[in-house]
Amino acid sequence: xxxxxxxxxxxxxxxxxxxxxxxxxxxxxAPSSSSSSVLPIKRVVLYSNGVAxxxxxxxxxxxxxIDLAFRPSxxxxxxxxxxxxxxxxxxxxxxSYGSSQPASARTAEIPFSIDAESEDSSDSRGGLxxxxxxxxxxxxxxxxxxxxxxxxxxxxxxxxxxxKNKDGETESNTEYSVVxxxxxxxxxxxxxxDIRSVKLLDANTxxxxxxxxxxVASARRRDxxxxxxxANGTGQREISVSYVVAAPIWKTSYRVVLDEKGDxxxxxxxxxxxxxxxxxxxxxxxxxxxxxxSFIQNLQKPLYRYRPIVxxxxxxxxxxxxxxxxxxxxxxxxxxSGFGDGSxxxxxxxxxxxxxxxxxxxxxxxxYIVSSGYQGSGVSDALSTDGTGVNTAATGDSLGDLFEYKIxxxxxxxxxxxxxxxxxxxxxxxxxxxxYRDEAVPAVGEQESDDDDEPSSxxxxxxxxxxxxxxxxxNTTNLTFEGGPLTVIDAGAYAGEALMERLKAREERLISYGxxxxxxxxxxxxxxxxxxKIIKAVEGVFQIHYFKTFxxxxxxxxxxxxxxxxxxxxxxxxxxxxxxxxxxxxxxxxRFYRFRVELKPYETxxxxxxxxxxxxxxxxxxxxxxxxxxxxxxxxxxxxxxxAKLAPLVDLRIKLNDIDVKIERGEKETxxxxxxxxxxxxxxxxxxxxxxxxxxxxRYISRANEQESRLEKLTTERRAxxxxxxxxxxxxxxxxxxxxxx
Numbered sequence: 001x002x003x004x005x006x007x008x009x010x011x012x013x014x015x016x017x018x019x020x021x022x023x024x025x026x027x028x029x030a031p032s033s034s035s036s037s038v039l040p041i042k043r044v045v046l047y048s049n050g051v052a053x054x055x056x057x058x059x060x061x062x063x064x065x066i067d068l069a070f071r072p073s074x075x076x077x078x079x080x081x082x083x084x085x086x087x088x089x090x091x092x093x094x095x096s097y098g099s100s101q102p103a104s105a106r107t108a109e110i111p112f113s114i115d116a117e118s119e120d121s122s123d124s125r126g127g128l129x130x131x132x133x134x135x136x137x138x139x140x141x142x143x144x145x146x147x148x149x150x151x152x153x154x155x156x157x158x159x160x161x162x163x164k165n166k167d168g169e170t171e172s173n174t175e176y177s178v179v180x181x182x183x184x185x186x187x188x189x190x191x192x193x194d195i196r197s198v199k200l201l202d203a204n205t206x207x208x209x210x211x212x213x214x215x216v217a218s219a220r221r222r223d224x225x226x227x228x229x230x231a232n233g234t235g236q237r238e239i240s241v242s243y244v245v246a247a248p249i250w251k252t253s254y255r256v257v258l259d260e261k262g263d264x265x266x267x268x269x270x271x272x273x274x275x276x277x278x279x280x281x282x283x284x285x286x287x288x289x290x291x292x293x294s295f296i297q298n299l300q301k302p303l304y305r306y307r308p309i310v311x312x313x314x315x316x317x318x319x320x321x322x323x324x325x326x327x328x329x330x331x332x333x334x335x336x337s338g339f340g341d342g343s344x345x346x347x348x349x350x351x352x353x354x355x356x357x358x359x360x361x362x363x364x365x366x367x368y369i370v371s372s373g374y375q376g377s378g379v380s381d382a383l384s385t386d387g388t389g390v391n392t393a394a395t396g397d398s399l400g401d402l403f404e405y406k407i408x409x410x411x412x413x414x415x416x417x418x419x420x421x422x423x424x425x426x427x428x429x430x431x432x433x434x435x436y437r438d439e440a441v442p443a444v445g446e447q448e449s450d451d452d453d454e455p456s457s458x459x460x461x462x463x464x465x466x467x468x469x470x471x472x473x474x475n476t477t478n479l480t481f482e483g484g485p486l487t488v489i490d491a492g493a494y495a496g497e498a499l500m501e502r503l504k505a506r507e508e509r510l511i512s513y514g515x516x517x518x519x520x521x522x523x524x525x526x527x528x529x530x531x532x533k534i535i536k537a538v539e540g541v542f543q544i545h546y547f548k549t550f551x552x553x554x555x556x557x558x559x560x561x562x563x564x565x566x567x568x569x570x571x572x573x574x575x576x577x578x579x580x581x582x583x584x585x586x587x588x589x590x591r592f593y594r595f596r597v598e599l600k601p602y603e604t605x606x607x608x609x610x611x612x613x614x615x616x617x618x619x620x621x622x623x624x625x626x627x628x629x630x631x632x633x634x635x636x637x638x639x640x641x642x643x644a645k646l647a648p649l650v651d652l653r654i655k656l657n658d659i660d661v662k663i664e665r666g667e668k669e670t671x672x673x674x675x676x677x678x679x680x681x682x683x684x685x686x687x688x689x690x691x692x693x694x695x696x697x698x699r700y701i702s703r704a705n706e707q708e709s710r711l712e713k714l715t716t717e718r719r720a721x722x723x724x725x726x727x728x729x730x731x732x733x734x735x736x737x738x739x740x741x742x
Contacts, residue, residue, distance in 0.1 A: 039066060039241055043284040046272055048482060051077075051294050052247030057240045066229040066239065072300075074245045075225050079299040081244035082227075090233020097227045097300070098214075128192055129156050129176040139201040142180065145194040150201075151182035157189070244294075248273040250287045252423070252484035254500060256471065256511075260491070262432040264473060268424040268481060270405060274413040282410035285421070289482045289502070290402035403480040424481070429474040432490075434516045436467040437569040437592070438523075441552065465521050467566065470498070470512030480504045488513045508587075510567060510594075518560040519599075526551045529615070532637050537739050542619040542646070544637055547612040549579065554607050558599035568595040570609055579610035621736045626650055645739060652732040659725045666714045666721070673707045673714075680704050 043055035060066065070078055075097065084092050132140075133156040141150045159175050176192040200206050231239055251271040256264045270287050274280050405423050413419045471488070475481065481503040488495040488511075496513030503509055527550050534545035558564045569592040578585075578593070586596040597607055617637075619628055624646065632638045638646075680700045687693040687700075 039068070039239065041278055041280055041283055043242075043286075044280055045286045045288060046247060046250040047288045047292060047294075048249050048290065049292060049294050050246060050249050051244050053242065053244050055240060055242040057238060059236055060231055060239050061236045062234060064231050066231060066241070068227050068229070068241070069224050070227060070245075072225050075227070075300045076296055076298055077245050078227060078243050080297060081242075083242045084229055085240045086231055086233065086237060087240065088233060088235065088237020090231055090237055093230035093232045095227060095229050098225055128195070128198075129158075129178075132156050132178050132192075132198070135200075135205065138205045140180070141199040141201060142178070142190055143196045143199075144190050145196070149180045149182075149188045149190055151180040151186075151188070154179040154181045154187065156192075248275060252482045254481070254484060254486040256473070256486060256488050258432065258471070258488065258490045258495075262430070262471075264428050264430040264471060266424065266426055266428045266473070267422070270421045270423045271418065272413065272421060273418045274415060277415050279415050280411065280413045282412055285407045285411040287405040287407075287423070288402050289405070289480055292402065405479070424477065424479060426477060428476050430471050431565060433470055433472045433510065433565045433567055434467040434519055435470050435510055435512050435567045435569065436465065436521055436554075436556075438465075438552070438554075439571065440523075441550075441571050441573070465523070467516040467519050467521060468512035469496075469514045469516040469518075470510055472508060472510055472565075472567075473503075474508045475503050475505055478505050486511060486513075518558065518562075519564060519566065520557040520559055522555040522557075524553045526553075530612070535638060535642055537621060537736070540621050540736055542621050542624065544617045544619075544632070546615055546617075546637070548615045549610060549612055550576070551579075551608060551610040554609070555604060556597055556599060556607065557604040558602060561601045563601060564599040566597040566599060568597065568607070568609070569593070570595070573611070576611040576613050579612050582608070582610050621649055621739070622653070622732065624650055624653060626654065649732065649735055649739070652728055652735065656725060656728050656732065659721050659728070663718060663721050663725075666718050670711060670714050673711055677704055677707055 039056035039058035041054060042057045043053075045053035047053070056068075082095070084095065086092055132153055135153045136155065137152055139150070139152050141148065155178075157177050157179060159177070160172055161175050162170055162172050165171050177189045178192060178195075180188045180190065182188070200209065229239075229241065250273075253269050253271065255267040255269075257267075258264055272285070272287070407421060407423075411419070411421065481500070483499065483501040483503075486498045486500045488498065498511045498513040500509065500511055527548075530547040530549060532544045532546045534543075536543050536545075552570075554568060556566055556568075567586075572588065572591055572593060583595065585593040587594045593609075595607065595609065597605055599605060632643070680703065684697055684700050687697050
């Protein structure tokens with residue numbers, strides 16, 4: 001019954017079509033002129049991109065001028081979008097408006113200037129004396145205290161006079177007089193203090209004065225600009241004028257009332273603002289949802305292009321030129337096409353020294369060093385797919401699709417007021433749900449190092465993450481609802497609020513409005529790698545393709561006496577696929593998998609969600625080491641058959657490394673003997689100068705002979721080792737070519 005009472009109350013609110021409340025901002029036209037009664041506003045269309053389409057309609061008779069006043073900031077939009085239609089037998093003559101040039105530019109060509117007030121300085125341009133002095137040569141008629149004087153203004157004279165004031169003190173003053181010259185040659189001096197009026201007789205001077213006045217007045221009246229529409233015709237006929245101006249965006253707010261079963265009753269309201277100075281009385285109001293392109297371009301300001309001034313040559317002598325007639329037809333065409341494709345990957349480039357050091361390891365007996373063939377890990381192309389097995393929603397919003405909310409009954413919103421207008425009330429499909437968004441799943445770059453191949457696991461987390469209580473709402477109407485705040489009323493009481501993004505027709509949406517204290521969630525994560533799926537050798541590189549696994553287990557506990565529907569949201573990660581053991585998600589968005597779990601009262605359910613990432617390890621077969629091979633066998637990355645095929649390559653690699661060690665030892669011994677022989681020669685040369693050193697010299701010579709024999713033997717051994725190494729390298733190369741892995 002509480003639900004029914006609230007529903008009846010909200011329905012009663014809808015019986016009052018519009019809620020109107022005050023608005024203090026200013027917009028649209030300036031204070032309406034008398035033309036507003038001629039062309040009142042009949043239709044208003046508000047857009048969600050911040051513009052309004054205004055349509056005025058009215059009747060005129062005969063030739064008529066229709067004045068519409070706008071703010072200067074609106075004129076650019078008016079010039080860009082205004083459409084004027086004469087629906088009778090007349091036609092639109094012209095549309096005119098005041099220039100947007102600054103007053104200084106408009107008065108630059110006028111041969112005089114007038115200041116707003118006079119000053120006691122020679123540069124002052126204010127006052128009658130200074131105005132008349134700038135009209136020198138113009139014909140005027142002056143009415144003064146003693147009569148009338150007609151003629152041309154000759155000059156304005158300035159005289160200093162002295163007089164005593166009422167206190168008997170002498171004061172100095174300045175007196176101005178204008179000198180008029182008549183057609184008869186008579187000069188008349190008229191004091192300015194006696195002048196009652198001055199009439200300009202020259203038409204050009206009067207026009208300049210009027211232009212000056214208009215320019216100065218328009219610069220002062222910056223809050224309004226009048227656009228005049230001239231309609232020519234006979235009889236009475238209808239005129240319509242439409243245009244686009246900036247306007248506050250219309251907003252939406254929604255209410256959802258849930259009954260005892262959780263079925264939603266949906267209400268939507270539109271908030272519109274009339275911030276103009278014109279009342280909307282019984283207008284046809286529409287609200288458009290969408291993203292039409294709109295921009296501002298400065299059209300009212302006169303624009304000039306620079307043109308260079310080119311001097312005329314002194315010897316310029318133009319003569320007529322005769323041009324040949326055009327003949328022949330030229331035609332040409334061309335076409336072409338191109339295409340290309342490429343793919344591949346590359347590992348990081350390490351410094352040479354780093355590569356050498358990272359590829360070295362000690363042999364089992366410590367007698368030599370063998371370079372490792374491990375080349376690193378990367379994402380496997382062979383195990384990666386373009387899709388995840390589940391179709392995901394498209395990303396982004398559609399642009400250009402316009403959705404109209406048309407109010408059927410006429411709407412009245414007074415100027416500088418706002419209104420709350422109902423746009424929808426209906427029952428919709430939906431249910432109460434709980435939503436748990438797991439944002440603790442690491443991204444690809446946050447995974448453990450690829451060198452750590454040991455499986456890892458975590459005990460159930462000690463934290464108590466909470467789900468959010470919400471509703472699953474399906475738009476069963478044919479309307480698209482703009483985004484806005486949403487208030488939820490559940491079981492006859494306020495339950496919470498949410499923000500709803502644009503909801504299209506037939507679209508479902510999860511909306512959460514509070515924390516769900518009736519469920520408990522525990523989680524545990526495990527990471528591992530699966531045995532190799534694909535093993536192959538490509539151009540001397542041994543490739544092992546396998547899946548890296550990430551598994552997260554959820555324990556969901558319903559701690560209430562009512563059944564629950566829980567949605568688990570897991571991020572969609574690039575390259576990762578859901579494992580075969582994971583239940584199929586109920587839906588997939590652009591960013592999340594959604595898994596639906598139904599919980600009975602006081603029930604706890606376990607759900608495991610696993611993901612696989614295709615990886616690839618690379619080993620260079622020429623440098624594959626026993627340590628590499630042993631590690632692959634221990635980790636069960638390869639089977640015994642594959643190990644048996646790789647073992648001969650490893651044996652050859654060991655023999656080659658033994659030869660390299662022997663060659664290196666021989667070269668080191670040769671260097672030591674060569675250095676010792678140099679020392680012996682120096683000693684023998686020094687001892688030849690001593691008669692008693694014959695025995696020591698003979699000893700040195702004997703030792704040198706032994707070293708020469710050893711050098712000859714080392715040279716022979718080195719040649720043999722190089723020959724053996726060359727044979728083993730050829731044998732290794734052939735073995736790599738003949739290697740077949742399945």
